[in-house]
Amino acid sequence: MLRLEPSTVSLTVGETALVEVWLDNAEQLDSIELHIGFEPGYVQIEDADPDAEGVQISAGVMPVPAQVLQNEVNNDAGLIVYHVTKAPESLGSRSGTVASFTVRALADGGSPLRFNVVNLLDAEGQPLSVPAQIDGLVIISAGNGTPEPAGGATPTPVPPAAATPAADTPVPVTPSTATGIYYTVQRGENLYRIALRYGTTVDAIVAANDLPDRSAVQAGQTLLIPVSPSTGSVTYVVQPGDTVYSIARRFSTTVETLAALNGIDSSYAIKVGQTLIIVP
Structure with missing residues (x-):
């Protein structure tokens, strides 16, 4: 099973939380590729290695990476791409953390954390069965804090306003032809x-x-x-x-x-x- 731990994170605007990607009961794993999507207007991923170019997440031990083929975060597009191969001398652990990342809350609302792509390969380059996946969710409440993302940039998402009472008389709606x-x-x-x-x-x-x-x-x-x-x-x-x-x-x-x-x-x-x- 591939899961996010914790699966649900509750934050106030400006707060951060660590999320770990766990893989359980994997056999013969040599390479893993993950694409994790999120809502960029509501959360951003903090840079785990400020000395390296771009925004990256932290490597895990499942597998212990010998070669990092791709480790990129696109906070504008709302996408994490992580692709590594196992170190030859590392033991073939069956369960453990694949990677971890820190999410920062930007606006009242929330964001799913979805596994969009999951590819697992053995040492021969053959695909392994894709495990069951449990996506994550970030729930964000409004706060007085101002987000301070890494790099000094201040995001300018438009937070979704909480609904306010409308007039008692509903506005007539013309049904659309759309489903x-x-x-x-x-x-x-x-x-x-x-x-x-x-x-x-x-x-x-x-x-x-x-x-x-x-x-x-x-x-x-x-x-x-x-x-x-x-x-x-x-x-x-x-x-x-x-x-x-x-x-x-x-x-x-x-x-x-x-x-x-x-x-x-x-x-x-x-x-x-x-x-x-x-x-x-």
Whole structure:
């Protein structure tokens, strides 16, 4: 198994934490290549070797590296690339740390730490079975501290603002032809948390809704989440206080149409959390 330890890190803006990459129960490992992705607007990776060119992470013991083929961090693209081969004289340990790195929190929200590429080879250059992988997550809360990244540069990400109450009267929404789920922003939410909930990205939500920036979200606002719904091309998740009438008005449709699409009887009863088809 390939995992990040700890798998979940909670930080305040400006704080740092050490994350280790662990590989368990590996046999005949001679070479390993990892690509780990992260959200550059929310975290950055600190340089483990300031004397070397570029940003690097720390080597581990699984395997003990004889040759570092690639050790690079691109904080602009949100990518770690680590590729090493085993020292010939090193013992063939089955478990241990592959590498470690320090994450710094930049903005309120968070970032997944995802294994995008995993390649393991034996001494003959033959691929080994790719182990199960457990990705990581960095959860960030707002703080009074100002990030101080290595090298003296001060990042300027736009933090996703916590949702603030909107007017009681919802703004009518014209259903898009795009596939997705309509979701009403709740108090205290931001785009990162919504994207994480639905398994998409902040940038995808921004693009789907033509938002001016990542902070343009407020409680009561309806967003199109660009994910494939289980049924229908456009759906909506019922929120507290919703009625069939208010949803029909919000999406510029009729009560009769919603009832027919979703098998709602004449009582027009719906439940919070229920998914309704808006456009079939």
